[in-house]
Structures are given as structure tokens and as C-alpha cells.
Amino acid sequence: MIELLSGIKNTSAALEAERTRLDVIAQNIANAHTTRDVDGQPYQRRVVVFENQLQNAMGAGATDGSDLPAMQVASIQRDPRPPLQVYDPGNPAADGKGMVSMPNINIHEEMADMISASRTFEANLAVVKNARSMAMQTLAIGRH
Amino acid sequence: MIEALFSQPNYLAAKKTLDAVALRQEAIANNLANLETPGYRRVDLSPGFEKQLEQASASGDSGQLAALQPTLAPDATAKPSSKDGNTVKLEDELMRMNQNTMVHAMETQMVSGMLAKMRLAITGHS
Numbered sequence: 001m002i003e004l005l006s007g008i009k010n011t012s013a014a015l016e017a018e019r020t021r022l023d024v025i026a027q028n029i030a031n032a033h034t035t036r037d038v039d040g041q042p043y044q045r046r047v048v049v050f051e052n053q054l055q056n057a058m059g060a061g062a063t064d065g066s067d068l069p070a071m072q073v074a075s076i077q078r079d080p081r082p083p084l085q086v087y088d089p090g091n092p093a094a095d096g097k098g099m100v101s102m103p104n105i106n107i108h109e110e111m112a113d114m115i116s117a118s119r120t121f122e123a124n125l126a127v128v129k130n131a132r133s134m135a136m137q138t139l140a141i142g143r144h
Numbered sequence: 145m146i147e148a149l150f151s152q153p154n155y156l157a158a159k160k161t162l163d164a165v166a167l168r169q170e171a172i173a174n175n176l177a178n179l180e181t182p183g184y185r186r187v188d189l190s191p192g193f194e195k196q197l198e199q200a201s202a203s204g205d206s207g208q209l210a211a212l213q214p215t216l217a218p219d220a221t222a223k224p225s226s227k228d229g230n231t232v233k234l235e236d237e238l239m240r241m242n243q244n245t246m247v248h249a250m251e252t253q254m255v256s257g258m259l260a261k262m263r264l265a266i267t268g269h270s
Contacts, residue, residue: 006166007173014177050181068174068216071181120179123234127173130245134169137252138162142259 005131010070011124017073018121021048024076025114032105035093043103045079079104149262156209157201158254164189164197164214165248171216172241175232182228186237190217 003009024046034043051074081104089098150156171187178184193214200208222231 007170010174010177014179050178052178052181052184068170068187069178069184071178071184116180119234120176123176123179123238126238127176127241130241131169131173134166134245134248137249141252141256143256 004135005128006134007068008128008131010068011127011131013070013072014124015121017048017050017071018117018124020073020076021117022114022121024048025110025117028105029107029110032103032107032110034103035091035100042083042101043105044083045081045103045105047077047079049074049077151206151210153201153204153206153209155255155258156206157197158251158258160197160209160212160214162248162251162255164193165244165251167214167216168244169241169248172237172244175237176234176241178230179232179234179237180230182230184230184232185218186222186231187216188219190215 028045031037031043037043050071052069052071083101083104085099086102087098088094088100091100094100168189171189175184175186193212196212197209200212219231224231225233
């Protein structure tokens with residue numbers, strides 16, 4: 001099919017990746033107090049890692065735009081920071097001293113991440129809008 | 145012949161500018177898509193293109209204009225704003241995108257105007 005909206009392929013890949021990032025942030029917030037993950041350990045914060053296909057293939061050379069690198073989610077990794085220690089002797093997960101290992105999640109950090117992800121999402125939507133209006137103008141060439 | 149109608153330097157220059165604007169939109173779309181990719185370096189129109197276009201339209205040579213081909217290249221002047229080495233700045237990119245859309249609107253109107261004038265010359269009414 002002809003590409004009427006220029007550059008839209010990479011934009012949709014980015015929208016999808018940001019969507020994944022928002023999903024992971026939602027998962028982190030939902031599990032902010034999960035002391036037992038599937039492996040029995042406190043839930044560990046998940047981080048989305050983005051990568052760029054073909055970044056090296058392109059190098060510093062000029063291109064006609066057909067081989068621009070598309071971005072994608074490389075992996076979802078665990079945040080290696082240690083779990084937070086909270087004093088809560090009534091908690092069934094508490095150790096001998098009454099300390100509970102809580103997930104290494106900082107709600108404020110997640111909120112900041114969420115805002116950044118949704119702003120990036122919006123920026124990509126703005127690209128779609130602009131590409132669309134440009135395509136409409138192009139289609140109107142010669143009309144009067 | 146009929147090709148002569150569409151090989152006037154002005155018309156060709158407008159067409160080439162439209163090509164460049166479309167390509168630029170692609171570059172900006174890609175830059176915004178990679179807003180958060182570590183180590184990504186922003187791309188833009190090759191810096192030589194505008195100069196070449198200027199020279200070619202000053203010379204008035206249709207062949208030279210028709211041979212012009214805009215390309216994209218990594219922007220060597222952009223500096224990374226954070227530690228991850230990414231050189232894309234959201235505000236700059238959005239600004240460029242809007243500017244690009246304006247240039248596109250102008251060029252499409254110009255091409256439409258040229259076609260309308262041609263039609264007027266051929267048919268006697270627009």
C-alpha cells in the first residue's frame with residue numbers, strides 16, 4: 001500500500017512501546033504492597049527498556065528515510081534495588097524483629113514516570129495529527 | 145511537448161521542497177518516536193540540501209533541479225541533554241513539526257496556484 005502518512009510506521013511502534021511502559025507502571029503501582037510475588041519474594045519493580053533497531057546499520061550515512069530505525073521494547077527488567085524494610089510486627093511476612101521486606105517501589109517515582117510516558121504518547125499522537133493534515137493538504141492539490 | 149508545462153524551474157523547486165518537507169516530517173516522526181530510546185541521535189534533512197536547492201533555482205536549470213534528491217542524516221550539531229546520550233528535545237521537535245506543517249501548507253497552495261494558472265491559460269477560465 002502507498003504510504004500516505006509519512007513516518008507513521010515508527011510512530012505507531014512508539015505508541016505501542018509507550019503503552020507497554022504505561023502498563024508496566026500500572027503493574028508496579030498495583031503491586032506496591034505485594035510482599036509475595038510468584039517466586040515467594042517481595043515484588044520487584046519492573047522497568048521497560050527501549051531499544052532502537054538498525055541504529056548501527058544506519059551509522060552516520062545519509063538515507064532516503066526508508067531505513068530509519070524503529071524503536072521497540074527490548075525487554076522488561078527487574079529493578080535491582082533492595083526491598084524496603086518496614087517495621088510492621090503484625091504482618092504475617094514479618095521476620096523475628098518485626099521487619100517486613102516491602103517491594104522497592106516509590107509511588108512518587110512511578111507517578112513521575114507515568115506523566116513522562118503519557119506526554120511522550122501525546123507527542124506521538126501530535127505527529128499522527130500533523131501527518132494527517134499534511135496528507136489532506138496534499139490530496140487537495142489542484143482542487144479549487 | 146506537454147512535459148514542458150511541468151518542467152518550469154519554479155514548479156520543480158516547489159515540488160522538490162514538498163519532497164523535502166515530507167521527508168522532514170518522517171525524520172521528526174522518527175525523532176519523536178525515539179524520544180526515550182537511550183543513545184538515539186536525532187536525524188534531520190541533510191544540511192546541504194537547502195543550499196543545493198538555492199543554487200539550482202538560482203541557475204534556473206530544470207535538469208539540475210530535477211536531479212536534486214533530499215536525504216536524511218544524523219544531526220551532528222545536536223547535543224545530548226541527559227546522561228543517556230539521546231539528543232532529541234521534545235519542545236524543539238514539536239516546534240519543528242509545526243513549522244514543517246506550515247511550510248507544507250504554503251507549498252501545496254503554491255503548487256495549486258500554479259496549476260490553476262496553467263488551467264486558466266489553457267481553458268480561458270479557472
